[in-house]
Amino acid sequence: MGSEPRTLAPPQRRSATVVGNEELGAYRLIAAHDRDGPADPRPGQFYMLAAVEGWGGRSDERPYLPRAFSYARARPAEPGVRLEFLLEAIGPGTERLAELEAGDGLALVGPLGIGFRAPEPDTRALLVGGGIGTAPLLCLAEELDEPRVLLGFRSGEHAKAARLFPDPGLATDDGSVGRAVLVTELLAEELEGGPATVLACGPPPMLEAVRAMCAERGVPAQLAMESGMACGFGACFGCVVPTRDGYIRLCVDGPVLEAGRLESAL
Amino acid sequence: MGSEPRTLAPPQRRSATVVGNEELGAYRLIAAHDRDGPADPRPGQFYMLAAVEGWGGRSDERPYLPRAFSYARARPAEPGVRLEFLLEAIGPGTERLAELEAGDGLALVGPLGIGFRAPEPDTRALLVGGGIGTAPLLCLAEELDEPRVLLGFRSGEHAKAARLFPDPGLATDDGSVGRAVLVTELLAEELEGGPATVLACGPPPMLEAVRAMCAERGVPAQLAMESGMACGFGACFGCVVPTRDGYIRLCVDGPVLEAGRLESAL
């Protein structure tokens, strides 16, 4: 991957066609055919999504703005690209997207943001995912050779997302699948196994634990973060997160950040 | 029918289940099972309708308010009643309702307003409908014995709604079906046939022509009118129409008015 892993997006919202929407435990895997988009988004980049029909009028008359989603997988399709998104329904926007059926229109802008950089030379890539943060690790794992993937989930239902990976280390809060520990404990053990680069995505507490652990051990880490977004391309200044050198817009300077830039990932 | 043909509505919005939605030329005939509503609405009464899901977020982020619809037919169903509405899609609200599928939720309040009164004693009932104004005449024709029904439409596609009536007099603007005259011309001819009571529903120009013709000939007439409504039960004062004795709220004092109360139906 290049120094700034960013594939440029067409400068307008376009309409893709939903080609699949399957349940995956607590999540949904939604596939769309994006005729007019680039076939080579970079792992960690995201798209702003909205349903073409019926975007609004749900709880509190929302949603209104598009929603940000990391792409989970991309496959060249003639023409364009087939994109897959892993989605957790937690509010009006994700609930609407979770209802999309094959043939429906999916409005999108992207790919956006800066993805994961290549691991440091001569280090093993350790991919750490928590919950829905698993999504961007899927395409990332495909690009790296023999990465070690460590995943943590709330429950067995959520852990079904792990099936998308060949042979991940697995932890669940309730121990229903894999070990009953936090995924960071799996990471601590792996870090004993020699030089590594950590590439992580998940909820803020997990990312902060990963950041602290890597900082302590001097392990290079990249964190794919989240913040509330309105536009996704630097227009609204709404998505800032604090870094050692001030606020940065996560949508144009992230969402993947070198852990060293952060005092905290919370 | 009583002196004020009004069946009372339950004092809340309730949810009915769509059981049918078929195309009828330029219109759609939507059937819903209203478990908790009265089985005996009066012809000319109306319901305020909204889709339970996806009411909003269409053109101009609308619809937001419910929409008023005369019921076209009602059949007792255990429990409650099966209601049919004849619908013309002209904007975001009617477009959304036109998309409803069997099983979908239909939010409704009703029956509302005052329906058609009984024809004057010893007169023939002449029912005159224009376009979507045909809807309330369907249940009205069922209640009267051997009424004469006269219908006018823009085109043959619209005229397909006439199939719902046993043997109506028919006129279309383009003459594609029935005679190429205005329905009021059919009315003028029928009025030669002895004492009658005219019961009409249709666009303002048609209603005004009917009003003027009946006033001239001293024929009693009742007109089912339309106006923009927000609530349908007298709360907003938004639906007023001018009468000889000032503005009246069409939703509680109408929608069916004695023609004599109006200076003009425009």
Next chain:
Amino acid sequence: MTELCGIELRGPVLNGSGTFDAIAARRAFGDSLLERFPFDAFVSKTITVEPREGNPPPRLWETPAGMINSIGLPNKGLEGFLASDLPQLAELPVPLVVSVMGFTRDELATLVERVGEREEVELIELNVSCPNVETGLVMGADPAETGRALERVRPLTQKPLIVKLTPNAVDPAAVAAAAETAGADAVSLINTLKGMALHPRTGRPWLGGVTGGVSGPSVRAVALEQVHAVAERVGIPVIGMGGIASGRDAWDFLAAGATCIAVGTENFRDPAAGRRIASELSERGPVPAGV
């Protein structure tokens, strides 16, 4: 139980003035309306000294997540209201608030005095969202003008006086403070935001009244900010409204410092909205101490 200016209410949910006509609703719904009446206190539509026909139609326009109305305060006038409406409103199972508007301070005084005499009336709401025809100032937009109006009418009745504030002001909290100083017992807000719509074909004003008032969920964020600012400034109870459509919305207004909330436009979508919102509110659990 909620207490508003010394009056016990079974709960905190009122209707916004002019958004529910209990007399007309009884014609549509019958006495079942009274059995489970949607509000804990009922606020009448605003009355004026003289009868008014209201504005010519069209009076309504639907907006994104809201609407514009240009109704123009149609009402039977003071005498007509006292003679024919008040007796029917007195049959409602909840305390009655009568909303009044005067185009001069004398008119306001007449309204407060005459309405205040009637024991069917528990509270009086002063709708000050209109220009004072003498000074040209919108009473509710100007603290001094509002203060003078209150000083004039305060001595005329023992009944609690609620001042209904207009949101079309630079600093509604300053107006509320002036009302409190001049003897108001409570304030209610927001009234509608000034708005307009054009005819889709002609581009000329759609509404018969040219401009109108915007209401519904689209104004909620503006209302919540004003309620919060007013509640921080005054010690008297605040009745919060503006786009409330759910128990969650009501909870927000109470958290912002309101003592009661009022449901307006949502009544048009569901005549039982007040009751539904009250039960959603109690399900949502306790409201944190004012922010």
Next chain:
Amino acid sequence: MTELCGIELRGPVLNGSGTFDAIAARRAFGDSLLERFPFDAFVSKTITVEPREGNPPPRLWETPAGMINSIGLPNKGLEGFLASDLPQLAELPVPLVVSVMGFTRDELATLVERVGEREEVELIELNVSCPNVETGLVMGADPAETGRALERVRPLTQKPLIVKLTPNAVDPAAVAAAAETAGADAVSLINTLKGMALHPRTGRPWLGGVTGGVSGPSVRAVALEQVHAVAERVGIPVIGMGGIASGRDAWDFLAAGATCIAVGTENFRDPAAGRRIASELSERGPVPAGV
């Protein structure tokens, strides 16, 4: 072609200040952004004399048919803007409008003078939606305050001055008239409506800046009324904005008397919104003479 204060524009569609960062957008979209640039003139985000970090997050809240923002005017400050942003903005294929805000009249004077010297800049927009720290009055809410600000800066530049009005005023048309009298070449409106949101769990203010500004379709009816009132009152061109999301909306604002329109929040939903709205507008056909 559209003419704005003597400057030829290829069309009437601008962006609302602070709703499109052409420099950041070029990073996301590359130079294809310039090939079909969405606006006919580009308005910069508001700059201040000193650099600003902006407000702490969260800065956004979604509302029914709109949003609240509490961004807090982050910017590199006058010198940073002139040194690093202006050269990049000068590469855009359309005329440049620079938006400035001063917390005192002296600051405003400094900004107008320094920005006015740069020939890359065609017009200057004065964002007066902030309190004057000396008088405590929100400049744009008070006609006299706005007049004094204009009198101070008018002599300092030949460039056309646009005054961006705030909607949080009793009578924006009076402010516009004062600006015109004091030498403004155009007015633009509306800026955001003051609003607030609470945290769904804690009931405490959601936004890091406590309150914020409401924008999007939910404010359109309010904006249209203010644009109509201002256009009736002043002779200088009016740039209308507030919830414009389609050619039909743009048509309404032009019919209400605006010379140009600006797209704000809709840019967030579609980076090409400006271009889309321009073509929808031309398809919609001629705009009737101002209402």
